[in-house]
Amino acid sequence: MSKENSKIPVEKLGTGIEGFDLISQGGLPKGRTTLITGTAGSAKTVFAAQFLAEGIRKSNEPGVFVTFEEHPAEIRKNLLSMSWHIQEWEEQNLWRFVDASPQPGHETIESGEFDLGALLARIEYAVRSIGAKRISIDSLGAVFTLFNNATLVRAELRRLSAALKGMGVTAVMTAERTQEFGEIARFGVEEFVADNVIILRNVLEAEKRRRTIEILKFRGTTHQKGEYPFTVLPDQGIIIIPLSAIELKQRSSGMRVPSGSPEMDRMCGGGFFRDSLILVSGATGCGKTLMTAEFIHGGAKKGEKCLLFAYEESREQLLRNANGWGIDFEALERNNQLRVVCAYPESAGLEDHLISIKQEIDSFKPDRVAVDSVSAMERVGTNRGFREFMISLASFVKHREIPGLFTATTATLMGGPSVTESHFSSITDTIILLRYVEMLGEMRRGVTVLKMRGSMHEKEIREFTIDHQGMHIGKPFRNIVGILTGKPEYLNVESMDRISGMFQD
Amino acid sequence: MSENEKFLLKLYITGHTPRSERAIKNLRRICAQDLDGRYEMRVIDILEQPQLAEDEKILATPTLIKVLPPPLRRIIGDLTDTEKVLLGLDLLPMELKL
Numbered sequence: 344m345s346k347e348n349s350k351i352p353v354e355k356l357g358t359g360i361e362g363f364d365l366i367s368q369g370g371l372p373k374g375r376t377t378l379i380t381g382t383a384g385s386a387k388t389v390f391a392a393q394f395l396a397e398g399i400r401k402s403n404e405p406g407v408f409v410t411f412e413e414h415p416a417e418i419r420k421n422l423l424s425m426s427w428h429i430q431e432w433e434e435q436n437l438w439r440f441v442d443a444s445p446q447p448g449h450e451t452i453e454s455g456e457f458d459l460g461a462l463l464a465r466i467e468y469a470v471r472s473i474g475a476k477r478i479s480i481d482s483l484g485a486v487f488t489l490f491n492n493a494t495l496v497r498a499e500l501r502r503l504s505a506a507l508k509g510m511g512v513t514a515v516m517t518a519e520r521t522q523e524f525g526e527i528a529r530f531g532v533e534e535f536v537a538d539n540v541i542i543l544r545n546v547l548e549a550e551k552r553r554r555t556i557e558i559l560k561f562r563g564t565t566h567q568k569g570e571y572p573f574t575v576l577p578d579q580g581i582i583i584i585p586l587s588a589i590e591l592k593q594r595s596s597g598m599r600v601p602s603g604s605p606e607m608d609r610m611c612g613g614g615f616f617r618d619s620l621i622l623v624s625g626a627t628g629c630g631k632t633l634m635t636a637e638f639i640h641g642g643a644k645k646g647e648k649c650l651l652f653a654y655e656e657s658r659e660q661l662l663r664n665a666n667g668w669g670i671d672f673e674a675l676e677r678n679n680q681l682r683v684v685c686a687y688p689e690s691a692g693l694e695d696h697l698i699s700i701k702q703e704i705d706s707f708k709p710d711r712v713a714v715d716s717v718s719a720m721e722r723v724g725t726n727r728g729f730r731e732f733m734i735s736l737a738s739f740v741k742h743r744e745i746p747g748l749f750t751a752t753t754a755t756l757m758g759g760p761s762v763t764e765s766h767f768s769s770i771t772d773t774i775i776l777l778r779y780v781e782m783l784g785e786m787r788r789g790v791t792v793l794k795m796r797g798s799m800h801e802k803e804i805r806e807f808t809i810d811h812q813g814m815h816i817g818k819p820f821r822n823i824v825g826i827l828t829g830k831p832e833y834l835n836v837e838s839m840d841r842i843s844g845m846f847q848d
Numbered sequence: 849m850s851e852n853e854k855f856l857l858k859l860y861i862t863g864h865t866p867r868s869e870r871a872i873k874n875l876r877r878i879c880a881q882d883l884d885g886r887y888e889m890r891v892i893d894i895l896e897q898p899q900l901a902e903d904e905k906i907l908a909t910p911t912l913i914k915v916l917p918p919p920l921r922r923i924i925g926d927l928t929d930t931e932k933v934l935l936g937l938d939l940l941p942m943e944l945k946l
């Protein structure tokens with residue numbers, strides 16, 4: 344076998360854990376042992392169990408779960424919340440427990456030399472009896488607490504590791520660590536157990552918990568480096584968000600779709616591109632939700648399916664507002680042309696929001712999607728978490744090859760950039776600015792297409808008005824400068840002439 | 849504990865290794881010295897009957913389980929430390945216990 348191994352590169356076993364196979368470039372090294380370390384509450388046991396559960400669900404591969412900590416009955420019960428029916432799998436010989444958890448009344452007396460041969464024999468028996476391909480051992484630290492002699496335990500674990508290799512199973516072992524950053528695991532287990540180490544973290548950052556996974560090493564094979572955020576969801580378990588592992592491979596088409604406003608279509612040189620991301624930025628109340636509604640309406644008129652995520656208004660408010668602009672969202676929903684998802688940003692973490700957005704898109708299969716507003720999410724996570732959220736959301740929507748319209752609220756009334764913009768502008772294809780313009784003691788509204796990749800677009804700032812029929816884009820502001828900086832200034836006719844004269848001979 | 853109470857002892861081993869043989873020999877010696885025929889001793893090889901080890905949740909070998917008389921006790925090791933074995937079998941007076 345070792346002769347084969349020296350020639351064939353390390354094969355990988357797809358785990359089936361969402362996102363993991365991407366960041367690990369194919370899964371866990373096949374036939375080897377991988378150590379999963381993390382502090383208390385870092386989802387080690389979930390990872391260990393999910394490794395087996397996905398094997399059963401996705402490739403019908405039986406698995407053995409060796410538990411040193413929790414009693415099997417507890418594990419069965421806890422994992423039922425993930426909809427993993429372990430008991431049924433046990434009956435079908437797809438899952439087997441090796442129960443090495445502390446037994447009440449089993450306090451033992453040590454007299455002379457011993458080894459963990461019985462444990463090894465039981466594991467081997469379990470693996471052989473169901474033909475297991477995967478094995479999870481949770482957790483190594485607990486083994487040390489069972490026996491006084493740490494040296495012996497260490498030697499025995501090394502023997503176990505070697506035995507697992509002989510059985511041809513792909514193994515996951517968990518181990519505790521006391522700090523998020525520091526030694527890899529307690530008792531130095533990583534030194535003798537595994538060629539492969541994965542670290543799960545659950546870091547408190549600015550009062551928010553952020554879970555990440557990092558593949559520290561895979562001996563003899565490649566993987567993505569660095570930390571990736573993940574979340575643990577009921578019914579699904581661990582879902583990893585493979586940020587930078589996302590490939591920029593979406594196709595690009597020249598196909599245009601209506602923006603919902605004929606004037607806006609003209610400003611953009613014929614509508615939005617079908618597979619583009621549009622960022623609409625503006626201060627509060629200057630018409631972002633309206634543009635969103637127009638965008639939805641424009642799609643619906645063409646018979647498209649639209650999905651709207653609203654994070655600033657309740658459903659009722661949104662329907663009422665849309666009605667005020669002459670757009671009947673309820674009728675569209677009845678026709679199954681629209682789905683409105685309203686959520687309070689604080690109701691979940693960013694990772695959870697991201698996953699629920701993905702799931703809505705996957706299940707509704709919209710032809711266009713709008714998020715009003717993405718900047719509401721800034722409140723929920725850390726700066727870094729938010730940036731990851733935006734990038735991940737953007738690339739996900741792009742992969743669907745559907746237009747996505749996102750709105751962002753600027754911090755100040757008269758303009759200026761928002762956090763959302765600075766994180767997001769480079770990955771958006773189109774940026775539309777909505778701005779208040781103070782004119783003769785009156786607040787007017789202006790709109791301009793700041794950028795549009797791959798297309799000519801108007802450079803003017805046009806005035807627009809809002810009435811019961813929606814948005815009306817009118818003439819450009821000709822004699823005002825400084826709208827974007829928030830300090831509009833009038834130019835009288837003479838200075839206008841002078842400026843135009845400057846560029847002529 | 850009355851004098852005629854019978855001991856049921858199960859010794860779990862993994863194959864007939866020197867350590868297993870040592871445990872068997874030690875147990876026989878202790879039983880002969882202190883139990884004088886009032887015992888039944890079974891040696892179970894886990895390699896042959898792994899399910900029994902699973903049922904008893906045995907991790908280490910050799911493991912000696914005192915099934916009878918109650919309470920149930922487990923002693924792991926090759927039983928070279930006779931005092932510990934006697935302690936585990938409740939054959940030592942209370943004041944000597946560690």
